[in-house]
Structures are given as C-alpha cells and as structure tokens.
Amino acid sequence: MINKTMEALGKAPSKIREIFEYGKKRKAEIGEDKVFDFSIGNPNVPAPAAVNETFKELIDNNNDVYLHGYTSAAGDNDTRQAIVDDLNRRFGTAFKASNLYMTCGAAASLKISITALVTEGDEFITFTPFFPEYRVFVETAGAKLVTAATDPDTFQIDFDTLDAAVTERTKALIVNSPNNPSGVVFGEESVKKLAAYLEKKEEEYGHPIYLITDEPYRELVYDADVVVPYMTKYYRNAIVCYSYSKSLSLPGERIGYILVPDEVEGAGDIYAAICGAGRALGYVCAPSLAQHVIEKCAGMVSDLSVYKTNRDLLYKSLTDYGFTCVYPDGAFYLFMKALEDDASAFCEKAKDFELLLVPADSFGTPGYVRIAYCVTTEQIQGSLPAFKKLAEAYGK
Amino acid sequence: MINKTMEALGKAPSKIREIFEYGKKRKAEIGEDKVFDFSIGNPNVPAPAAVNETFKELIDNNNDVYLHGYTSAAGDNDTRQAIVDDLNRRFGTAFKASNLYMTCGAAASLKISITALVTEGDEFITFTPFFPEYRVFVETAGAKLVTAATDPDTFQIDFDTLDAAVTERTKALIVNSPNNPSGVVFGEESVKKLAAYLEKKEEEYGHPIYLITDEPYRELVYDADVVVPYMTKYYRNAIVCYSYSKSLSLPGERIGYILVPDEVEGAGDIYAAICGAGRALGYVCAPSLAQHVIEKCAGMVSDLSVYKTNRDLLYKSLTDYGFTCVYPDGAFYLFMKALEDDASAFCEKAKDFELLLVPADSFGTPGYVRIAYCVTTEQIQGSLPAFKKLAEAYGK
Known part of the structure; x- marks a missing residue:
C-alpha cells in the first residue's frame, strides 16, 4: 500500500547509525571517557572562527x-x-x-x-x-x-x-x-x-x-x-x-x-x-x-591539524600492534583489515574492549573496518591500550 | 543521452520566474518605483526580531x-x-x-x-x-x-x-x-x-x-x-x-x-x-x-499586519474598479478574474501599465491571474492608478 522500497530503506538500520546509537547508550552506562566511538564521520574540529x-x-x-x-x-x-x-x-x-x-x-x-x-x-x-x-x-x-x-x-x-x-x-x-x-x-x-x-x-x-x-x-x-x-x-x-x-x-x-x-x-x-x-x-x-x-x-579551511595528529598516532600505533592498515593520505578514516574474515564478528569482539568500529561490508569491502578518527587526540590516546588488547586477543 | 524529463523541467521557464526576471530588467530601465511587480511569493515582512x-x-x-x-x-x-x-x-x-x-x-x-x-x-x-x-x-x-x-x-x-x-x-x-x-x-x-x-x-x-x-x-x-x-x-x-x-x-x-x-x-x-x-x-x-x-x-509569527493592510486595500480598490476577485481569507495572494478569456494576453496588456501579474493557467484555472501582495503598502498604493487604467482599457 505504500512504497516498500522507501519503507525498507527507512527501516534498514544504517550500520553506522546503529553503532553510534549503541555508543551513546554504552557511554551512559559506563562513562563518556570509557567508550571509544570511531563510528561516525561528524567533524569534531570547529569551523574557522x-x-x-x-x-x-x-x-x-x-x-x-x-x-x-x-x-x-x-x-x-x-x-x-x-x-x-x-x-x-x-x-x-x-x-x-x-x-x-x-x-x-x-x-x-x-x-x-x-x-x-x-x-x-x-x-x-x-x-x-x-x-x-x-x-x-x-x-x-x-x-x-x-x-x-x-x-x-x-x-x-x-x-x-x-x-x-x-x-x-x-x-x-x-x-x-x-x-x-x-x-x-x-x-x-x-x-x-x-x-x-x-x-x-x-x-x-x-x-x-x-x-x-x-x-x-x-x-x-x-x-x-x-x-x-x-x-x-x-x-x-x-x-x-x-x-x-x-x-x-x-x-x-x-x-x-x-x-x-x-x-x-x-x-x-x-x-x-x-x-x-x-x-x-x-x-x-x-x-x-x-x-x-x-x-x-569560500577560500577558508578549518584547522585540520588534529586530523593529521590523529592519523599519524593511530596509524603508527595500530601497525605497531600488528594490524594491517592502508596508509590514509586524506579524509579522516583509517581503513584496517579485520583480524578474522568476518568483519562484523571482529567489530563485536572490539566492543568487548569498548572500541566501536564499523565493518566495511556495506562499503563493498568485506574483511575491513572503518575507523573515523575525527575525534579528539585524547580519545585516540585513551583507546590505544584497548586496540593493543584487541590485537592480543587475536594472538598478535 | 541524459534525462529528458529533467532537462525539460529545467528548461521550462517557470512563468512566475520569467515575469520576475522581466520585472528586474524593466525596473533597471524605467526605475524601481515605476514597476509594480506582483509576481513572486517572497515574503517581504522581516522575521520576528x-x-x-x-x-x-x-x-x-x-x-x-x-x-x-x-x-x-x-x-x-x-x-x-x-x-x-x-x-x-x-x-x-x-x-x-x-x-x-x-x-x-x-x-x-x-x-x-x-x-x-x-x-x-x-x-x-x-x-x-x-x-x-x-x-x-x-x-x-x-x-x-x-x-x-x-x-x-x-x-x-x-x-x-x-x-x-x-x-x-x-x-x-x-x-x-x-x-x-x-x-x-x-x-x-x-x-x-x-x-x-x-x-x-x-x-x-x-x-x-x-x-x-x-x-x-x-x-x-x-x-x-x-x-x-x-x-x-x-x-x-x-x-x-x-x-x-x-x-x-x-x-x-x-x-x-x-x-x-x-x-x-x-x-x-x-x-x-x-x-x-x-x-x-x-x-x-x-x-x-x-x-x-x-x-x-517555534511559537512565534512575523508581524503580518502589512499583509492584512495590503489585502484590504487591494481587494477594495480592485473590486471598486470593476474587477472580480475572490475574497482571500489567507495567504498573501489575490486571485482575480482576467478581463478577457486568455489570462496570458490579459497579463501582457497589464504590462503596458507596468503591472506584473501571473496568469493562473499553470495553477489549473485558466482565465484568472494571481497577484502576490507580499510587497510594501506603498507599492500597492502606487499601483492603484495603473489597475484603474487597466480596468478602463477593458471598458470598465
């Protein structure tokens, strides 16, 4: 009776949104600084003044x-x-x-x-x-x-x-x-x-x-x-x-x-x-x-230096821990190989360490996860022990 | 090779826009205050402070x-x-x-x-x-x-x-x-x-x-x-x-x-x-x-009193001059019967008096014109002699 394509699109939970909503709930449970939410590409740097x-x-x-x-x-x-x-x-x-x-x-x-x-x-x-x-x-x-x-x-x-x-x-x-x-x-x-x-x-x-x-x-x-x-x-x-x-x-x-x-x-x-x-x-x-x-x-750009700091810190740390990452020249995402074939299962495991990552299946690349690093550098720093433990859980 | 429906929609000049553009050109030729543009529904009252x-x-x-x-x-x-x-x-x-x-x-x-x-x-x-x-x-x-x-x-x-x-x-x-x-x-x-x-x-x-x-x-x-x-x-x-x-x-x-x-x-x-x-x-x-x-x-409303003033003045004047108008209870449009069957021809005639009106054919009502009175009351007042002459041109 109504448009089933649109209804399905509206009901299909965007994986990203779903994880983001979980993150909000989890933060309320255990504290804002205990959850490392890398799900969403919402720029965290301010606009130019x-x-x-x-x-x-x-x-x-x-x-x-x-x-x-x-x-x-x-x-x-x-x-x-x-x-x-x-x-x-x-x-x-x-x-x-x-x-x-x-x-x-x-x-x-x-x-x-x-x-x-x-x-x-x-x-x-x-x-x-x-x-x-x-x-x-x-x-x-x-x-x-x-x-x-x-x-x-x-x-x-x-x-x-x-x-x-x-x-x-x-x-x-x-x-x-x-x-x-x-x-x-x-x-x-x-x-x-x-x-x-x-x-x-x-x-x-x-x-x-x-x-x-x-x-x-x-x-x-x-x-x-x-x-x-x-x-x-x-x-x-x-x-x-x-x-x-x-x-x-x-x-x-x-x-x-x-x-x-x-x-x-x-x-x-x-x-x-x-x-x-x-x-x-x-x-x-x-x-x-x-x-x-x-x-x-039109000619201005926000101060993007925090993204560079985050990228450098995250890329170096994660590769040190044994993860395989694509070196990202731009945007504010790190693309990382999951440590098991099923990226969704890997992201579930990451949740045990309060790391919220997005499986990249819907991006057309199964086996990978997206880490949106448009967050504070403190959040990146805080998350590193969790990433280390995640790697260790897979024997790295 | 491209979407012909969209191309046609993009090329079909909106009648309203066409008249509005004509108005801008005409104002540049003979002066802002000499052209009475009633074509467009762009609110002229400010937002609430x-x-x-x-x-x-x-x-x-x-x-x-x-x-x-x-x-x-x-x-x-x-x-x-x-x-x-x-x-x-x-x-x-x-x-x-x-x-x-x-x-x-x-x-x-x-x-x-x-x-x-x-x-x-x-x-x-x-x-x-x-x-x-x-x-x-x-x-x-x-x-x-x-x-x-x-x-x-x-x-x-x-x-x-x-x-x-x-x-x-x-x-x-x-x-x-x-x-x-x-x-x-x-x-x-x-x-x-x-x-x-x-x-x-x-x-x-x-x-x-x-x-x-x-x-x-x-x-x-x-x-x-x-x-x-x-x-x-x-x-x-x-x-x-x-x-x-x-x-x-x-x-x-x-x-x-x-x-x-x-x-x-x-x-x-x-x-x-x-x-x-x-x-x-x-x-x-x-x-x-x-x-x-x-x-x-959410609960505020702009000061709409100028619209009421305009409506009252325009409705009274135009009906006095012999036009047939629908009494408008709301919005900021006056709907007026053209004085000939072809509303487009009537609007062309109105242009001779520097009155820019919109023929209502595309609104599904041939024989009528739309007058958007979301303008200054001065513009309404200034336009009245022109409306009078337009009526007289049709023997009213």
Missing part, C-alpha cells in the same frame, strides 16, 4: 529578505562568483558563476546529478570501497550500480576490474578521492591513466562517460607531497560534486554545489537537467544564510 | 559541533519536542517528537511524503487552483496528478467534481488551505464534510486515502472569525507538511517538517518510508542551525 563571525555580521548588516529570502534556484549569484573565483585562483581554471548550481550538500549534489543524467538501462560504476549511499542514490534513480574492485593492497585503481565493469550502458563513473572509507587519494598519474582509459571507451561506444567526482574531502590531505588532482583539468566530461561539510566543518548546514564545466559534452542540457532534477526532488534553493556565509568564506 | 537574535545567541553560546554538526536524519530531538509542544498547546493535540520528521521546507516535505506513499498506478488528487509544483512532484514520483475543480465562484470544495476524481487508485488528496493562489480557506464545515466523504470512500475501496495537508500559509489569516481547522483532528489519515517560510519569513532557510500522527493507518511504516525517501532523495538532515533556531522560536 570567521565563519561564525560572518554569520553574525551578515545578520547585523543586512535586511531579512536578503538574509533569509529565496535565492534563485541555482544559487545566489555573488556566492557562486566567490566560489568560482576561489577555484580559479587555486586550480588555474576559468569557471564562471553559471557553471555552478548550489545544493544542500554533497548527498544532494550526487542525487541531483545522477537524476539529471539517468536514462533507462543506465549503469553507474564506482570503485570499492565506496560510500554506501551511492547505491541508494543510483538504485532509487532507476539505474544499476556496478562496482569495480580496487587493488586489494593499495586500494588504488585496478584497470582490469574497471575494464570488466565498463559497458556500453555505463553512464558515469563516480569517484571519491580522498576516499571514504579508505582515505586513499588517486594521484596525478592515476587520474591521467583513468582519463585516457575513459576517453578510449567513449570513443569506442560513441557516447560520453561522465566522471562524477565526489569531493567533500578534497582539502583533507596531510602531507605536503600529496596533491589531489582537479579532475576537470584531466578529463573533459567531469562533473564536480562538492560540500563544505568537511573543509569548513559545517556538515549540518547542508551547503555544497555541483560544477558543470562548459567543455562537458552537452553541458547546457546537463545544467538544465540539474535544475530540473533539483525542482523534481523538492530542492527549492540551498539554505540562503549559509550561501551568504560561503560567499565570504 | 527574536529569530535573528536567536541565531546570534546560539552562535555565541554553543560549540560548533552542536551548531553545525549533523543532526539525526529525522531532526534534532529538542527541536522536534519544541514544535510538538507548540502544536499541542495551540491545537489541543497530543503529538510526540517522534511524530515529526524535519525537512528542508514544504517542497521537500511534499516530495518526501509523496515518494514515501507512492506505488505503481497511484493517483494523487488536488483541487484547482493548485501550486504548479504539485504536478512536478507527483509525476516525477511516477504517479498521476488528478485535479478536481472547486466551485468556480467561491473556490470552495465541489464534492461532485471531487467524487468524479476519486477512484480506487487514489492514494492521497493534497490540500492547501489557506490556498496558493486563491487565498481561500476551507472552514470547519467544509473539512468535516471532506473527512466524512473520504472515510466513506476508504470504506468503499477498503484502503486508506491519505490527506496530505500542505500548510505553509496556516498562520496567514487576517480576520478574527477565520479559523483554519487542524486537519488531523478531523481526519484520521492526515499527514501535515509544514514550512516556516511564511510564518517566520524564512523561505530561503529551507526549514519545515512532516507530521505523521500515530493514528494514521500504517503510521510506523509510513514514518519509516519517509525516512527512506529522505535518504533516497539526498536529504541528510534539515539545516542544523535553523533547526536550533526553530527550537527557540
């Missing part, structure tokens, strides 16, 4: 229609101009405000982009491990999600599995670098090879294969030699989905954008379809006050 | 994770509790926080509700005139929008046309009172009769017919004797879609909710399907800071 100052200054100096009124559906023009100015300055691009469509965050950017592109029988490819909501967004848009396994040791692109996944039905490849949950970054060589491969397949099939690049973690890289290539400079048919959730620590404000460069095949039609999808999905405009804040703060 | 104060106080007194972090997908619990406390106080209801799902405004509320309910072959009914996006939301969810004409003189429910529209396939009736664009309110007698009718049809077909009540204009009524019945008290299967866009003048902030009372048939499953639809459509949570503001300001 200028962000909150800007909220207040805007309120003090503008009328309510400007502050809280509808913007155009594509977004406030001054905001879009400020964003492309920032991008052009950082990446040497030449985007215009009209290339941008403001959204309620990266999830909205992805859903709107997929909906704009999808036609009957389409397949969307993504590399494993992948953010599980990709499957939800693609399948509820009526398309098929095809996964391509990455190299099992490095989680870098495996062009053989990719080639096995690409077919004439491939509408787009969704890429997420730095990656949630692995923290892996695809470097320039990799991106060049990917672009060349996709161009070859476009030629072969006679139609574009779009690259949807999901970039909320773009700014979260911690070593000077790690560069996240700006995809549109390497591949003509790249569409960027961005969010300020992580760079400005504003995940709850739901503010991001879709960027459609002029050179994308059918850019004008795609941009129109994005506007249409935004309408159809019930998005009227991105939140107005947050848009105005972004106009002033 | 306490709203902006609350934004600033929250920022001054809370950490960034609270302010800007993810809330649960259904919304911050304190916010939901404050909202139901306010509803229960005003309407004598007994809602719990768990009956509410926070959304990015009324459009999101509607789209999510429709998506949660829809199954193959469903029909959704709405009365004419109706907000044109209903058609977009329903059709892109894969269902059929069926319209039922209201009484041509009063725009109140015509139970004969409704009865002709209801079939076994009817999943829900979407009601909007106070109505955009007519300003008409369905009073208690009417709602009682509607509830009795729907209950009879539910019995006949053996399945629920949901009433989706779209209520962004609930608080915008101007006469002491006009009461907007709270639908859930009259009809068991009513689901409320609400937005603070108009009551608090925050349309750009995208903040509203869906209310599913416990007594709705299948309430638990529907609530789950709403959560699932929110996920599938890319909504992660409603904007967090705005949610916290609503917690403090």
Whole structure:
C-alpha cells in the first residue's frame, strides 16, 4: 500500500547509525571517557572562527529578505562568483558563476546529478570501497550500480576490474578521492591513466562517460607531497560534486554545489537537467544564510591539524600492534583489515574492549573496518591500550 | 543521452520566474518605483526580531559541533519536542517528537511524503487552483496528478467534481488551505464534510486515502472569525507538511517538517518510508542551525499586519474598479478574474501599465491571474492608478 522500497530503506538500520546509537547508550552506562566511538564521520574540529563571525555580521548588516529570502534556484549569484573565483585562483581554471548550481550538500549534489543524467538501462560504476549511499542514490534513480574492485593492497585503481565493469550502458563513473572509507587519494598519474582509459571507451561506444567526482574531502590531505588532482583539468566530461561539510566543518548546514564545466559534452542540457532534477526532488534553493556565509568564506579551511595528529598516532600505533592498515593520505578514516574474515564478528569482539568500529561490508569491502578518527587526540590516546588488547586477543 | 524529463523541467521557464526576471530588467530601465511587480511569493515582512537574535545567541553560546554538526536524519530531538509542544498547546493535540520528521521546507516535505506513499498506478488528487509544483512532484514520483475543480465562484470544495476524481487508485488528496493562489480557506464545515466523504470512500475501496495537508500559509489569516481547522483532528489519515517560510519569513532557510500522527493507518511504516525517501532523495538532515533556531522560536509569527493592510486595500480598490476577485481569507495572494478569456494576453496588456501579474493557467484555472501582495503598502498604493487604467482599457 505504500512504497516498500522507501519503507525498507527507512527501516534498514544504517550500520553506522546503529553503532553510534549503541555508543551513546554504552557511554551512559559506563562513562563518556570509557567508550571509544570511531563510528561516525561528524567533524569534531570547529569551523574557522570567521565563519561564525560572518554569520553574525551578515545578520547585523543586512535586511531579512536578503538574509533569509529565496535565492534563485541555482544559487545566489555573488556566492557562486566567490566560489568560482576561489577555484580559479587555486586550480588555474576559468569557471564562471553559471557553471555552478548550489545544493544542500554533497548527498544532494550526487542525487541531483545522477537524476539529471539517468536514462533507462543506465549503469553507474564506482570503485570499492565506496560510500554506501551511492547505491541508494543510483538504485532509487532507476539505474544499476556496478562496482569495480580496487587493488586489494593499495586500494588504488585496478584497470582490469574497471575494464570488466565498463559497458556500453555505463553512464558515469563516480569517484571519491580522498576516499571514504579508505582515505586513499588517486594521484596525478592515476587520474591521467583513468582519463585516457575513459576517453578510449567513449570513443569506442560513441557516447560520453561522465566522471562524477565526489569531493567533500578534497582539502583533507596531510602531507605536503600529496596533491589531489582537479579532475576537470584531466578529463573533459567531469562533473564536480562538492560540500563544505568537511573543509569548513559545517556538515549540518547542508551547503555544497555541483560544477558543470562548459567543455562537458552537452553541458547546457546537463545544467538544465540539474535544475530540473533539483525542482523534481523538492530542492527549492540551498539554505540562503549559509550561501551568504560561503560567499565570504569560500577560500577558508578549518584547522585540520588534529586530523593529521590523529592519523599519524593511530596509524603508527595500530601497525605497531600488528594490524594491517592502508596508509590514509586524506579524509579522516583509517581503513584496517579485520583480524578474522568476518568483519562484523571482529567489530563485536572490539566492543568487548569498548572500541566501536564499523565493518566495511556495506562499503563493498568485506574483511575491513572503518575507523573515523575525527575525534579528539585524547580519545585516540585513551583507546590505544584497548586496540593493543584487541590485537592480543587475536594472538598478535 | 541524459534525462529528458529533467532537462525539460529545467528548461521550462517557470512563468512566475520569467515575469520576475522581466520585472528586474524593466525596473533597471524605467526605475524601481515605476514597476509594480506582483509576481513572486517572497515574503517581504522581516522575521520576528527574536529569530535573528536567536541565531546570534546560539552562535555565541554553543560549540560548533552542536551548531553545525549533523543532526539525526529525522531532526534534532529538542527541536522536534519544541514544535510538538507548540502544536499541542495551540491545537489541543497530543503529538510526540517522534511524530515529526524535519525537512528542508514544504517542497521537500511534499516530495518526501509523496515518494514515501507512492506505488505503481497511484493517483494523487488536488483541487484547482493548485501550486504548479504539485504536478512536478507527483509525476516525477511516477504517479498521476488528478485535479478536481472547486466551485468556480467561491473556490470552495465541489464534492461532485471531487467524487468524479476519486477512484480506487487514489492514494492521497493534497490540500492547501489557506490556498496558493486563491487565498481561500476551507472552514470547519467544509473539512468535516471532506473527512466524512473520504472515510466513506476508504470504506468503499477498503484502503486508506491519505490527506496530505500542505500548510505553509496556516498562520496567514487576517480576520478574527477565520479559523483554519487542524486537519488531523478531523481526519484520521492526515499527514501535515509544514514550512516556516511564511510564518517566520524564512523561505530561503529551507526549514519545515512532516507530521505523521500515530493514528494514521500504517503510521510506523509510513514514518519509516519517509525516512527512506529522505535518504533516497539526498536529504541528510534539515539545516542544523535553523533547526536550533526553530527550537527557540517555534511559537512565534512575523508581524503580518502589512499583509492584512495590503489585502484590504487591494481587494477594495480592485473590486471598486470593476474587477472580480475572490475574497482571500489567507495567504498573501489575490486571485482575480482576467478581463478577457486568455489570462496570458490579459497579463501582457497589464504590462503596458507596468503591472506584473501571473496568469493562473499553470495553477489549473485558466482565465484568472494571481497577484502576490507580499510587497510594501506603498507599492500597492502606487499601483492603484495603473489597475484603474487597466480596468478602463477593458471598458470598465
């Protein structure tokens, strides 16, 4: 009688949420500092101080229609101009405000982009491990999600599995670098090879294969030699989905954008379809006050040094204890091999030591767990004896 | 190659937006005060002063994770509790926080509700005139929008046309009172009769017919004797879609909710399907800071006295000039009969007098125009000679 797909989606407990809720309960039982909750990717660093100052200054100096009124559906023009100015300055691009469509965050950017592109029988490819909501967004848009396994040791692109996944039905490849949950970054060589491969397949099939690049973690890289290539400079048919959730620590404000460069095949039609999808999905405009804040703060980044400290401490300690971890160049996740085949059983065992980890089965990589280290360094330090005991419990 | 439905939606110029853009251009040519733009429903009254104060106080007194972090997908619990406390106080209801799902405004509320309910072959009914996006939301969810004409003189429910529209396939009736664009309110007698009718049809077909009540204009009524019945008290299967866009003048902030009372048939499953639809459509949570503001300001309403002043002045003047208008009990629209059959031609003629009106064809009521009076009273006063000349041009 009602939509069973939606009902099932609503009832399927997100594994991450389930663990997070357990953590809250457990903390109430034994104390906040006794439970080491690494389940959820909620940034714990504050926004740059200028962000909150800007909220207040805007309120003090503008009328309510400007502050809280509808913007155009594509977004406030001054905001879009400020964003492309920032991008052009950082990446040497030449985007215009009209290339941008403001959204309620990266999830909205992805859903709107997929909906704009999808036609009957389409397949969307993504590399494993992948953010599980990709499957939800693609399948509820009526398309098929095809996964391509990455190299099992490095989680870098495996062009053989990719080639096995690409077919004439491939509408787009969704890429997420730095990656949630692995923290892996695809470097320039990799991106060049990917672009060349996709161009070859476009030629072969006679139609574009779009690259949807999901970039909320773009700014979260911690070593000077790690560069996240700006995809549109390497591949003509790249569409960027961005969010300020992580760079400005504003995940709850739901503010991001879709960027459609002029050179994308059918850019004008795609941009129109994005506007249409935004309408159809019930998005009227991105939140107005947050848009105005972004106009002033587009070029800023939160102080991310705690993430680097956490990553270094956690990676070194866990590998010392005998765990196998992928060295994460970016994002705020450590991807660790479970010490038994069943990652869920391993996570249950970890609970005995009050460690809350997420099994990565729903990310398409059984046998791994995700550790979200966007917590305090004190929590990391406090958790280390527990990790050591966990390793020992498996004979390490 | 891309989604043609979405492309067409994106390219179909919203008539309202088109006129609004023309108005901006025309103002630049002949001066701001010479053009009388009644095209767009962007509230011109400020938010209550306490709203902006609350934004600033929250920022001054809370950490960034609270302010800007993810809330649960259904919304911050304190916010939901404050909202139901306010509803229960005003309407004598007994809602719990768990009956509410926070959304990015009324459009999101509607789209999510429709998506949660829809199954193959469903029909959704709405009365004419109706907000044109209903058609977009329903059709892109894969269902059929069926319209039922209201009484041509009063725009109140015509139970004969409704009865002709209801079939076994009817999943829900979407009601909007106070109505955009007519300003008409369905009073208690009417709602009682509607509830009795729907209950009879539910019995006949053996399945629920949901009433989706779209209520962004609930608080915008101007006469002491006009009461907007709270639908859930009259009809068991009513689901409320609400937005603070108009009551608090925050349309750009995208903040509203869906209310599913416990007594709705299948309430638990529907609530789950709403959560699932929110996920599938890319909504992660409603904007967090705005949610916290609503917690403090749920019971407030902007000073709406200018709307009453405008309505009274405009209604009296236009009827004096010989126009036929529906007396609007609520919202901020005056619905006026065009002085020729073709409302678009009439609106073109009105442009000669710098009056920007919206033909109501896309609202399902050809021959009428919508006048959005959420403008300054000075603008209304300034426009009256132009309206007079327009009437005279038609021999009135």
